[in-house]
Every structure is written in structure tokens, then in C-alpha cells.
Amino acid sequence: MRIMHALNIKYTIGDRTLLNMDQFSIHSGDRIGMIGKNGEGKSLLLEYLLGQTDDEPTVEWYGSVGYFKQLNTDIDDKEWHHLSGGEITMSKLDEIFQQNNDLLLLDEPTNNLDWQHIEELEKRLNNFKGAVLIVSHDRTLLDQVCSRIWELENGKITSYKGNFSDFEQAKLRKVEQQYAEHDKYVKEKKRLIERMRQKEQQAQGMRKPPARMSSSEWQLHKNKAAGKQKKVERVSKVIEDRIERLEKVDKPFEWDDIKMDYTLATPIHKKQVLTAKKIQKSVNGHLLFQADSLKLRTGSKTALIGANGSGKTTLIKQLLTLGDNIELTKQANIGLFEQELAHLPEDKTILQYVQENSPLPQHVVRIILGRLRFFEEDVHKRIGVLSGGERVKTALARLLTGDYNVLVLDEPTNHLDLEAISALEKLIQDYPGTVLFVSHDRRFVNETADHLWILENHTITSFNGNLTAWQTSLEQPREVDEETYDLMALENKLTEIISRLSLPDQKDDVQKLEHEYQDTLNKIQKLRKQ
Template identity: 30%
Template sequence: MSNRIITQSKNLALNYGARRVFENVTFIIHEGDKVGLVGPNGAGKTSLFRVLTGSEEPAEGVLSWTQGVRVGYLQQVRTPPAGQTVFAAALEELADILAMRAEISRLEQAMEHPDTLADEKVLEQVMAEYADLLHRYEEGGGYGAEAKVRSVLRGLGFTEDDFNLPAEVLSGGQKTRLALARLLLRPYDLLMLDEPTNHLDIGATEWLEDYLRDYRGAVLVISHDRYFLDKICGRIFHLERGCLDMYPGNYSRFLQLRDEALLAQKRAFAKDQAEIARIEEYIRRNKAGVNAKQARGRETRLARRERIAQPVESMSLQDLKFVPQTSSSEQVLVLRDLAAAYPGRPLFAGLDLTVRRGECIAILGKNGAGKTSLFRILLGELPPAGGDIVFGLRVKPAYYAQEQEHLNDNDTLLEAIRAMRPMTEEQARTLLGRFLFRGDDVFKTVGVLSGGEKSRLVLAQLFLTGANLLLLDEPTNNLDIGAKEALEEALADFPGTLLVISHDRFFLDRLADRVLELADGHFTQYLGNYSDYRSKKAEREAAEKEAAQRAAGAKARTNAETSDRPGMPGNAGNQGASSGAASPTGGAGKSGGPKLTNPWKREQALKEAESRIARLEERLQSLSEALADESTYRDGEQARRTQEEYEQVRQELTDAYTEWEAVVESM
């Protein structure tokens, strides 16, 4: 971490009317810092961001910035103009690169102009400007600008087909991802991100983690994704009850240090209370006796004594338990060759699954792969495209919907709860209190609730179902970390069965017994939790890669043996054969095939290899220039074909160099 300070605050305070949001907020953010800002919903995290960006004026305190620092904040990214494509909207963020590109083109035209050519001094000056600009363009990554844009867009879940879509037709989640992509493309000294993993699937979240870890600027991020905070953060700011505390390390380290600090506070408070009780007992016993003077003196000192405040633990869901009304059979659900599809669009096929009582099965896959559709088929809301579904005896399912579409915006919280089961108002208030709805909160209508409040209301409704099979679609979305932890505890103790769609990897690590990954229309099963799934998937991919390499090696050796036989292509006995893309070495040298012993044949193979390398390098240079040309991207299909050919030629060139080295080693 650099010592250069990006921003610092001293005793910041913010009020909303008579309510104080926070006070005495003091911190420093250095260059390259990666800081997580955490705390319960409503603690003031986003309000602090608004103070930092100047959208809110602090009631007290001082906020200062180092001169010239560049700060990026997602809410400040402007909406792309109507008709602009996704790719163009993202590329627009590299305005400095595009400006240099236009200036380079102008200087090139100037160098070719007759008036410039006629004046040696002018030509020399233009050429010097051109050389300097070209150097800065190359240093700034100008030649790779489009490749960088493609990389960021793909990383955040956009496909090549999405690149040419008008930005205004994107869904809300896609627009948020596009805004995030545009933010990431600019070189800021400080990035401020408020829940950046919302609307990202696991693959995109992991890409973002890698990107932010390597990001040269500082990052200040609000997030409830504990896995994400563990991966990228070197410090944690904890904002709760108006106070900001700072901890070194990632989120897991913060939990450890916070618990240790809370324990120390509890011990200090208990010791202080015991001392106060001892003094009070002395005063009570001696106030009217021979030691009355000493007792009065101690009473005076006790009144002036600075007392240790009682530690206050974080407020979270209380006594959350899901209790089934009945126990299901051992075999809860059997799926045989299950398939799902929308008209003209297959989702998945061939799902065979047996679910047993007490299991927690996590379902992973990209957004739109068909995970929620699977739940809707199991609930009878959608017909399957094929296959069989058999529920066991006494199975009672309940569904937590990600979009919470079953809620009626006009219902009060009391009405929403009492509609689930007959109960008195007092009983409903008591239940809602356990989900942190207190006092007049119970008379709020559903339509005015925040996302986190709606999630807690749905959990309260789920609590009342008495179901023994819970189908949970992103149950931790909108919950703060304390609520997530309480929900995890409740589900860990749940004696029934769980099917869970979630992008919360911390949550999945705690609960999952099996992972079903949906990709390319098929499910793959992994035993264990999320970390086990990651490990086993990596092992499987490594094994598949090794098998592919062995197969390629075997094919190369076969080709080498064939090419050395008389009368076969590439042999001296068949000099008219085309040298094209076939290996000129026949797998010699490094490939492990037989060495070329015929001097004429070795010389011929070397010439063919060098000729092939020259052709490929020339073509690669041509494609590189095309990719650097702005006009290439006016036609999305042409841009895609050019990029694909570039990757193919680059791979062929790598192979050609390998073959050339093999020939050289055989000589």
C-alpha cells in the first residue's frame, strides 16, 4: 500500500431532520487501499457514500481530497445515448484513447499532405508529434482498447450477441452491469462501489473479484457478499449505530477481531459492575455507622465515576427457526429425465435426481439458464417439456421467490402475516417483532418496504407454512450480513429438506451437501459444499485438458509416423504434396516423434516451417491493424469474425513456432 492519501475525514456527522445518521466518522484511504464498508441495512453506508460524492452536506466535520484524484461512483455514470450499442457505450469510456486515435489519424494525413512534405521543418515537427503521440497511445493500451472492452463485458456476463444490442433495450440488471463495465474501464484513483455483485452470477462475481484485486487504484465497496469481501479487502470499515470502527484484514478477520473486542468489552463491563456493586454495598452498610464519613466520600466518588457502557450486540433476527408440521418420507423427490423449455427455446434436459430427507442441494448456473424454471415446474406452475416428477409421502413444499411477486403492495404487514394463518394482532406483532418489525412498522404497507424489509417479511411468511421442503430462490438477496447469518443458523438446524438457488458462496459453503450445476442445458452433480464443488470442478477440468493433450500428442505421433513412410505426403518420395497447414516436422524433436535423418528432408522441413511462420505473422499483423481500426466495429458481425480469426491465427503461429523448434532440434 502506498503512503499517498486519496481522501481523509475527521469527525464527520450527518443528520436527516432530527435523526442523527452517524457522527465522529474519521478515516484515511490511501492509494491502492481495498476497503469494505459493512453494517446492517439502514446504518448509513450509502449516506456516507453520498457525503463522499458531495450529494449530501455533512452536519459537522471535515472531508478533504488530495488534489487531482479521480473518483468513480456507479450512480454518477451517465445513461448511454439512445441507439448506442452495448459495445459502443462501453468503448466510449476510453475517450482518451479514442481522442489519441483520432489525432494520430490527423497527423498521418498531415504527414502525407504536399504542403507538409514541402517544408522540412514542419514535417520534422509533425513527425516528432506523431512519434510522441504514438508512444503514449501504445503505453496507454490503445492497440488493445477494443480487446479490453470485450474482456470486461464478457467478464460481467455479456455475450458477443449482446454487444450489438441497443443499450436502451437491456433489462434493469443488464443496464446495471453495463454501467459497472463502463466504470471499470476508466482509470480512477478511487472506485466507490455500492453492492456491485447484485445482478451478477457467480462466474461474473469471481471475474470482478480478480479484476478488483489487480486494480491499481483504491476501492471502497459496500457489500453484503462475505466471500467477495474476503477475496478483495485488506481493511473493513464497520458502521453501526452511528459509529464507524476500522479493522485490519478481510471480512473473516474482522469477524474474529470484532468478537474478541466484544468479549473484552463484556468482561470490562462485568468487572466494572462488580466493583460498583461492591462500593454500593459498602455505602449501604456504613452510611449510618462509625464509618459514615468514609461511606459519604465513596458515594461522592461513585457519583463522579466514569462508568463503562454496556456492550450492545448487533441487532438481528431473533430465534429464527423453521419447524415442519410433519416429517416427510425418507425419499422426498425423484426426477427422471426431466426437461424444460419455452417455445422455441430449450432450457435443460435429462435431469435425473433423487432427493432425500434432510439434504440441502444447491443449484448453480448462469442467469437465465433455467434454475427458477426448475422450481416453477416442481411447484406445478409450469409444465415440464418431458420426464417424470414424483414427490414422496407427506411432502409439504414452500417457495421463497426471488422476485417476491406474491406480495400485495396494498397489504399492511399485519394483514400479510394474518393472511397466512389465523392469529390475534398481538400474536402477529410478536412474530413480526422477531423479524425486526416493531412498533408502528406493522402498519406499513408492503409497497413502501425496502428490499431487505420485503425479504424479512417473506421469511416470516415462510416461517408460518410448516413446510418440510423449502425451495429457496436467492433467499439472501437484500439481507444484511447479520440477517444472512441468522438465516443460515435457522436453515442449518432445519430438520426438513432444502433446494437452494443462490449466488451467495458463503451461504452455500455453510449449508450445501450437494451441488447441481446447470450449464449448456445439462446438469452436473458434485458432492459437498461450494468449496468442494470448486475444487472438484477444477480437478475435472484439469483431467479433461490433460486427456485432450494426450490425444493431441497421440495424433501428432501417428501423423509423424505416417509422414515418414515412402509415398506419403510430406515425404521426399512425394515432393509434389502441399505443405499447407500440415506439420512440416512430422512430430520431430520436442513432440517425441522420430528425428528427421535425411539432410535434404530436414532442410525442406525447415524452409516450410519458416515460410509458414512468415505467412502467419503477416496475417496476424494485418488482423491486429484491423482490430485497432474503429471502422471494424461498425459491423458487429465483421468485428466478431475478425477477432475469431485473430485468435485462430495466433494459435496457429504458436504451433508453427513449436514445429520450427522441433525441426531445429532434430538437426
């Protein structure tokens, strides 16, 4: 059953056409994820359908609709002023789900949410009986919830059946098909050029008399040869026309496949970049977090994960300010990316700003900018005209190309579109230095991190492995080594001795029990120190 049908979707700003589609529909049971680069008009399309733009849309609705508008963090409404971004998002989503609409239009509903709340939203969407159209950069959510992907590009929608992973596979098949068609084009062009060259040589040979032919014989043969020559030249011209009519197929250009000499100017030779012992932080008398020991291994890609408000950003700031219990190797040169971007020089170009303090040659800087989707003349844009996502990419490019060997990134994927997030993943994988980062993007963490710091229940624990490995470990029964078994056995024995000492039997030798108590206690303390 159709819930919404739109016709003649057109929207222009100045000389730029942002939306240009003949028609599309949404049906009952649809689970659609809409994706596209920043600035393509995804939010605009939702507003257009709902009649919230200057243009009057031609839209037929066959049911009720609920709309979640992308959250603006600059909230002036007193009703929401005391709440965090995550709390506001959850409250607004609660209101929408309670309305029991036939269709939900959700614009970036996971912004400001931590993993627990994103997973809660996934469950609610999967249990929702109506249709859903979600604009999102969260690839895991698009995989868990969606059965169709709409890609908005150049004002038009291309529909792909399946979830986001299916979409990626379909795009990959398109690239592979283009490679095959390019190879076919190159081979056919080469074959025709070779055939034309042979015909040209044949025609040239007809202009010269054979070696054993006399001049008088050549004069008699000349007219006959001229006719044959013209025929060969006509064939050659036909081949030339065929070459010109060949439909050119360009080879797919993949910046991510470009290899480069990506080395650190100042490598770190110590095993650990940073070590911290007995650290803790309290706010207003309440414990925020504590940890007996933290180690940031040289060359590792470590993700700090935890719920909103658990203290991830606070922990990073505490580690960077150092202190008596925190040791940072003197070889470390830290590049910091914060959620709130520092003021960037408005008048400089992207290339000028990124390259000015970089030890890398310009061609490597250009490659890294290209991999972040700053192509050709894009690098000469002034920073003052850049979008929020482009500013984030510029700041990240400066860090990735700078004279740093340790990068600390606090929510680097905020404001980035899916293409840019994927590009950043590959750059961090290739980065030869150490990276410590905070992110709520589950797939980004899984693709880049080889080590985790988990901030949970006011405690920080470490895990050597990626997100999938950690989640798998939580589902498996915990393995207990022999040392742990010994400790458990001694603790059980100690409890039994204390019980017997509290209410000794007539047969008990109290002095012997006290000696046994002390001996058991010493063993426990010795094991705990190991």
C-alpha cells in the same frame, strides 16, 4: 499518497442525522470495503463525496475518480433496454476500468452478476493499480479484494484493518471483551453489595445491648456505641456511593444464541421429498437444461447454482408444477419465496402478518423475528412503511414460521444487509425442514447447503456436500472405480473389434469376431444399465 480528503461530513434529513464525521482520507493502494445496515447511508456517502447531494461537500481530490452507481433494474435508457441486469453491470464496469482512474467508487457492483462474472470482477480489482472503495454485501468479494473494512453506523465510520473475515474476528473479540467486562462489573457489584450488607448488619447490632450487659452498663456504653455506629454507617454510605458510581456494563445480547423449540407441525417421513426423471426444457428450439434424475432428500438444504440465464428459476417452476416425470410426496407442504415479492398487506403489522397462519406460539415467532433483527417494538411496524430489505425479511419470517415443511427460496439474500444475511444463514441451518434455494451469494451457499444441484452446460448434476467440498473435488483428479475401468476396457475392445471387422486380415475369423463383437456390446449395455 492521499487521493481524497473529506472534512466536516454532515448530512441530515429532517431531524435525522445520516452522516456525521469530522474527516477521513483515501490513499493510494487502499482496498476499502464499506459495510453497514440497510438505510445507514452507504450509497448516500458516495453521492455526498461526489457532490451529487443538496449539501456542498468539503472534499479535496488529488486524482481522477470513477463511479459505479448501484444499478436500478428499472432501466428506461433505450441503449440498455435489450440487455439483462448482469450484462448492463458488466458493460458499465468495463467502461469504468477502461478509464484508468486513480480511485474507483463502486456501489454494489456484484448485484445481478453470477459467480463467474463476480470472480472475473475480483481478478480485475486485484490487478487494478489504483485505490478502491467498494460498497458490497458480498462477503467473499470483500475477503478476496479488501485490506480494510469501513463500518458505517449511526453516521460514523469505524475502520478495521484486514478483510471481512478479519473484521468478523475483531467484532467477535469486542463481544468477548464486553462479556469479560460485564463479568467483572457483576462480580465487583456483588462484592460491594455484600460488604454494604455486612456493615448494615454491624450497625444494627450496635443498637442492641449485649446479652450479659446490664441496663446501667448499657447506658454508659450507649454513647460510645453511637459514635462507632455512625462511623460504620458512613462506611456503608461510601460503599453505596461506589456502587452507584460503578460504570454499568451490559451483557451482550445475542439473538442467535437463543434456543427454541423449532419443530415442524407436519414432518415428512419419506426419504425423498421430490424425485424427477428425464426432465428437460427448451426455449425457442434451444435446449435450456436436461437431467436424467433429480432427488430432493428430506431434511436436506440443497442449493441450485449456475450462471445467469442457465434456467435456475425455470427449473424450480417446472418442478413445482409437477408432471408425469415429477413426483412430490403427499406429505409436502411447500412455502415459496420468489425474487419478485408478492403484494404484502400494507396495513398489517409485521407480527400480525407473520403470526396469522403460524402454528408456532408467539414467543417462538418473536424469537425468529428477533433473529432477523426485528427487535422489541419493530414487530409492530406497519408493512406499508417498511424498506425493501425489511419486506424481504418479513416474507422470509412468514415462511420460516408457517405451517410448511419444504421451503423453496429464489434469491432470498437480495436486498438484505450483511447482518440480516448472517441471521438468515443461522435460521436456515436451524430449520428442521427441507430447503431448496437459488443464490449467487457464495458464502451463503457454503454456510447453508449440504447438497448442490449444479446447472452447467445445459445439464443438471448433483453433489452431496457443500460448496467448498465441491470446488475441492473439481481440483482433484477424478477417481475411477472398477466398474468404470471395466466399461472403458470393453469400449476400447469394441473399437478394436470394429476396426478389425472393417478391414479384416486373412488370419481373422470374421464369424468369431462378429460373435465377440456382440458379446462385448452386450456386456457394455449391461454395465451402462447398472
